[in-house]
Amino acid sequence: MARIIVVTSGKGGVGKTTTSAAIAMGLAKKGHKTAVIDFDVGLRNLDLIMGCERRVVYDFINVINGEASLNQALIRDKNCDQLYILPASQTRDKDALTREGVGKVLDELSADFKYIVCDSPAGIEKGANLALYFADDAFVVTNPEVSSVRDSDRILGILASKSRRAEQNEEPIREYLLLTRYDPNRVKSGEMLGLEDVQDILSLHLLGIIPESKSVLSASNAGIPVILDEKSEAGQAYEDVIARYLGEERPHRFIESKQGFFRKLFGG
Amino acid sequence: MSKNPQKMPNTSSVLEFKSSTFFSPILILHSNDLAAIEQSLQEKISLAPDFFKHSPLIIDVRTLNEFNQDFKVPEIVDMLRKIGLFPIGLRGGNDQQNKQAKKLSIPVDTGQEHENGAAARDKNSSQEEKPVVQGNDDSSAEHNSNNAGCQQESKATAAPDSAEKIEQSVVTTVPARSTLISQPVRSGQRIYAQGDLVVMSQVSAGAEIMAEGDIHVYNTLRGRALAGVQGNINARIFCLDLQAELVSIAGDYKTSEHITTPMQKKPMQVFLQDHALIIKEIA
Ligand SMILES: Nc1ncnc2c1ncn2[C@@H]1O[C@H](COP(=O)(O)OP(=O)(O)OP(=O)(O)O)[C@@H](O)[C@H]1O
Numbered sequence: 001m002a003r004i005i006v007v008t009s010g011k012g013g014v015g016k017t018t019t020s021a022a023i024a025m026g027l028a029k030k031g032h033k034t035a036v037i038d039f040d041v042g043l044r045n046l047d048l049i050m051g052c053e054r055r056v057v058y059d060f061i062n063v064i065n066g067e068a069s070l071n072q073a074l075i076r077d078k079n080c081d082q083l084y085i086l087p088a089s090q091t092r093d094k095d096a097l098t099r100e101g102v103g104k105v106l107d108e109l110s111a112d113f114k115y116i117v118c119d120s121p122a123g124i125e126k127g128a129n130l131a132l133y134f135a136d137d138a139f140v141v142t143n144p145e146v147s148s149v150r151d152s153d154r155i156l157g158i159l160a161s162k163s164r165r166a167e168q169n170e171e172p173i174r175e176y177l178l179l180t181r182y183d184p185n186r187v188k189s190g191e192m193l194g195l196e197d198v199q200d201i202l203s204l205h206l207l208g209i210i211p212e213s214k215s216v217l218s219a220s221n222a223g224i225p226v227i228l229d230e231k232s233e234a235g236q237a238y239e240d241v242i243a244r245y246l247g248e249e250r251p252h253r254f255i256e257s258k259q260g261f262f263r264k265l266f267g268g
Numbered sequence: 269m270s271k272n273p274q275k276m277p278n279t280s281s282v283l284e285f286k287s288s289t290f291f292s293p294i295l296i297l298h299s300n301d302l303a304a305i306e307q308s309l310q311e312k313i314s315l316a317p318d319f320f321k322h323s324p325l326i327i328d329v330r331t332l333n334e335f336n337q338d339f340k341v342p343e344i345v346d347m348l349r350k351i352g353l354f355p356i357g358l359r360g361g362n363d364q365q366n367k368q369a370k371k372l373s374i375p376v377d378t379g380q381e382h383e384n385g386a387a388a389r390d391k392n393s394s395q396e397e398k399p400v401v402q403g404n405d406d407s408s409a410e411h412n413s414n415n416a417g418c419q420q421e422s423k424a425t426a427a428p429d430s431a432e433k434i435e436q437s438v439v440t441t442v443p444a445r446s447t448l449i450s451q452p453v454r455s456g457q458r459i460y461a462q463g464d465l466v467v468m469s470q471v472s473a474g475a476e477i478m479a480e481g482d483i484h485v486y487n488t489l490r491g492r493a494l495a496g497v498q499g500n501i502n503a504r505i506f507c508l509d510l511q512a513e514l515v516s517i518a519g520d521y522k523t524s525e526h527i528t529t530p531m532q533k534k535p536m537q538v539f540l541q542d543h544a545l546i547i548k549e550i551a
């Protein structure tokens with residue numbers, strides 16, 4: 001049985017797809033057979049970030065409609081043979097995504113995979129609800145700003161009341177916080193919320209802080225999940241996230257600004 | 269009370285009839301001035317948008333007819349639907365009005381059996397000076413009862429000078445009990461308790477908790493909390509940290525703008541004293 005992870009946020013553009021690609025690759029690199037599904041019908045971003053956009057033949061909706069088999073639609077990642085991508089359709093309309101259809105595909109994947117990562121679209125509409133409906137775990141991606149925190153709180157309410165686990169009175173979805181695009185300098189200057197402010201409102205299990213980093217954009221331009229860029233802070237931060245998710249204890253990094261650190265060191 | 273009231277029971281047949289109660293506010297119209305009614309309703313809705321969104325509503329036109337005020341049922345229904353309410357019944361209408369309602373597939377209640385009670389209620393409500401807040405909740409709609417035949421109404425609020433008033437129609441009384449919530453109540457979630465409500469976790473901004481009795485929050489209260497929603501003026505709200513968007517006791521409310529809590533992160537209580545809403549540290 002696979003563990004189904006939804007990467008969700010409510011608010012758009014906070015780093016869900018970046019995170020989905022990174023954690024799917026992270027899990028696969030650890031030897032777990034992992035599939036990552038793009039639920040963002042009409043936008044199709046995941047395949048770009050995974051660098052497989054030119055190998056897309058069939059998509060998620062073809063599989064739901066029975067026009068292609070899962071095996072035909074799944075794209076094996078070029079960097080890691082344990083990782084498969086199920087791309088979204090760029091052309092179909094969103095109504096093709098149905099609960100039964102999604103359930104069937106996830107069931108079929110479950111037999112063969114260890115982890116299924118669902119990259120949710122933004123919003124709290126149907127697409128987002130479907131992406132989280134079958135989840136066992138939720139990675140709530142939040143930026144350190146008020147509107148993002150608010151939206152995350154809203155998504156947490158939906159996870160707790162509208163998911164399959166909630167509806168069937170099963171053990172609730174495990175919720176984890178991923179604070180992304182964190183910039184300690186801007187936190188210090190008061191432009192951004194600090195970790196404490198965010199946790200004051202969300203009080204979630206913190207899986208990691210992903211610093212704002214230029215390497216994210218260059219990785220996505222190159223079509224390589226940033227977790228493979230081991231020199232970058234964002235890559236390391238995602239590496240930590242996977243280790244913590246798999247049960248390892250690691251201290252949190254990237255909370256303080258380097259500048260601050262040196263200043264402290266030299267008493268400046 | 270179950271957190272998932274919408275859950276389908278596991279039954280083998282395709283349908284099942286149950287005698288049950290359904291909470292619905294009753295909108296008693298005192299004027300046929302549609303524009304004034306709409307404006308007054310909008311004001312109330314803005315106080316508790318989540319509360320009134322898609323709220324079913326029974327339209328009571330008895331007063332209008334008593335004073336021979338002219339109106340058309342379809343116009344009232346259109347206006348209510350336009351502002352997001354769902355009229356689900358008409359009462360106190362005459363034959364012609366009832367016919368208009370039926371044409372719109374809106375059930376009609378001739379209201380004969382409550383005539384006396386309603387008259388008495390109208391009288392004392394006009395003396396009250398409480399602002400609004402209350403309505404219905406999905407979670408209470410599922411409440412089953414074995415003596416659904418005996419109707420009883422309790423009213424919660426009325427603005428004395430407004431063109432309409434809303435009141436809660438509760439069919440049958442149920443023994444008060446307390447509801448325990450141990451998970452956080454997140455933005456967009458609503459909880460309604462028929463007795464007391466105890467929340468062990470935080471209540472987020474954008475969440476709404478309501479109880480006919482007291483409310484206890486053993487954490488930070490950031491959302492809206494409404495105690496005594498059926499008119500119990502002795503109800504209280506207790507919490508460990510008051511940062512609420514709105515607190516209300518029996519319809520008397522204060523919004524965050526008027527909640528001054530110098531004692532942040534101190535246990536606080538909210539109660540009514542001589543018709544005034546008091547917010548005070550728990551000594
Ligand atoms: N840690 C980071 N540092 C710098 N830039 C980042 C970081 N994470 C994400 N970004 C950038 O933010 C933008 C949005 O990221 P992404 O597409 O992953 O967000 P999303 O939540 O999936 O968006 P959508 O809601 O549109 O699906 C991208 O340009 C990405 O490169």
Ligand SMILES: [Mg+2]
Pocket residue numbers: 016017018040045119120121
């Ligand atoms: Mg995305």
